[in-house]
Amino acid sequence: MSSETITKTPEAAAVPPPGTASPKKRAVLGHRRLLTRRDRITLGLMAGVPTILHVALVWLTALASIALAFTTWDGIGFGSIKWVGLDNFRELFTSNPQFWPAVEHNVVWFVVLILIPTPFGLFLAVQLDKQIRFSRVYQTAFFLPVVVSMAVIGFVWQLVYNPDTGLINSLIGANEPGHYIDWIGDPDLNLWAILIAASWRHAGYMMILYLAGLKGVDPSLREASALDGANEWQTFKNVVFPTLRPTNTVVLVVTIIEALRAFDLVFVFNKGAQGTELLSILVTNNIIGESSRIGYGSAIAVVLLVISLVVIIPYLIATFRKERSA
């Protein structure tokens, strides 16, 4: 979303509003005449309409939910919006039993994704990059889960985890009273069960990103390191991996986003019950419904927004700084 603004805004600024440029100025900037009045109107519309839509549908709504976070509102008539200051946040931080677990689970989600499927995806990419036989087949097999929608993945894995009739419990006989394993309901298990499903998909995603990165590694570097007598691990560690730096940045950002927007898989799995609460689920539970707590839900959304900004702002600063120095 924000990248859209970045590309759009300069364009909009470059086009002077029709009719404001004086004839004198036009004479000075001779080449400007290339743009007829019609061209400028067209350009103005092309840049203006998306800008207006973007501002109205993204920025205004985001600001509106920030404002709503300080109110209570049941969604019926604008008259029932009541200003409550920081009450929503106070309640969230002190008396909502699901809030802190949700924050914790979002963090766990990120840590697990970055520590397990990401290195595994890199490993797969490195192996596939060696032009082994059937490389295309493996590539497709590992990438397949990424093509499937998260919701569908949720349904498929439920069949595996269903405590009564699921694959695992049926195989190991853990669906009998006495030694019953509740993969979906037990809060000590269900988050990990879902994370396996999430990792299953994430590994393929990471593999493709790294594969693209590896294609960009200059083969002469490998040759040089081979001539210097480096073994495969040394080549990877000292030559290939450092050149993957830009890819690593993308991977890190993608993984953070995945962790923050995690929702669909859990929602299908058990609607964020005991042990799988997530911020995005709390937002939805509070806002959607017949008599909703829009103010309170917005407060949770604001917390999610703040967390996202804390992560994204340093990244943007670092990226811009790099671009400027380059």
Place this chain on the structure above:
Amino acid sequence: MHSSSLGRPMPSPGRRTVLRGVAGAAALGAGIPLLSACGGSGAAADPKTVTLGSNASDAVPKKAFAEIYAAFTKKSGITVDVNTKDHNTFQEQINSYLQGTPDDVFNWFAGYRMQFFAAKKLATPIDDVWQKIGVNFPDAMKALSKGEDGKYYFVPISTSIWGVFYRKSVFQQHGYTVPTTWDQLVALCKQMKKDGMVPIAFGDKDAWPALGTFDQINFRTNGYDFHVELMAGKASWTDAKVRTAFDHWAELLPYHQDGAVGRTWQDAAQTLISKKAGMYLFGSFVAQQFTNKADLDDLDFFAFPEINPAYGQDTVEAPTDGFMLSKAPKNKDGALKFLEYLGSPEAEQIYLKSDPSLVAASSKADTSSYTALQKKAYATISGAKHLTQFMDRDSRPDFTSTVMQPALQKFVRDPKGVDGLLASIERQKKTIFASG
């Protein structure tokens, strides 16, 4: 919010709900005012047409209702223009739907949920209609159809009933008798466990079934009046009475099926069908899972046993569905005639012929075509002193879905630490009910 399936089960709530949730979230992101712009027909008033917003998206009720509307058109010459939405979508959008340009008449539920919209002036009182149809309904139904201001807002059509379901053949085979007191129930559970059965089937993955268990135990322990006060946010959850109800529940929990939080109600029903479980505390729509005719004939139920003799078994949980009139109907005269027809025994009978898993709300409807189960449900409802709806129909849905559902799942999984749980419920309840 997803407890929508209470009155009537969805074939696959999960799948639909997700898509709905995602679509709903996107719609909200795009600006709330947009939502209220959609829905409803913009057609000018036509005295020969009544528009109806329907949540009867499942095949059986949809067909049953269509027959009622056809009969009404034949009788009055007024066409019913039905705008059917998926059951869950209807519920999630009801808020903006009623604020926008809703249809003249719409499907809804009795109880607090009806009163909520009535109090918000999003429905029109229909006292005139009730003067004519009043004779068709028992007193308990009349009470269910009134708003907080004492005016009528609702025409009931069908009811399901909550009770303890069991298989007659299993009771016969082991020589069990139907328990009528708490001690008998506990003794029966012990015996069933000894006989190698799961005494009580239980699945709370969708989070709303446990609300029903709490309802039963609470109004048996503390009586109807206290239950109503508690649901209305007036009584305190830290009251010793609530604690006693939870103590009873904790006593019974070891006899419930393991791992309830990971199991859907449909899967729990399967254990009753396969005779692995002896009993199942649930709504009568559990019958829809009994696809085999012989199994269905074997299904029976009893009212939840007495806990406190002062209240006996006087309260029955019977979630009721019906119709309401929107805030500014375009064809009010036609709509009133239509509602009057919907409140007639004739309309009820047409409905019940097509959907035998429920019973009529009217006491005048012909019950001769009822199955034994329907007859029993009907008799239990007619004999009840008080009817309750269901926790999320009797209380604020935002409270039940965001506070009670997770809280009860926590209790079911780990019944220790009730006091902390109740204190937490009470704290959250105060802010929700204070928000108007």
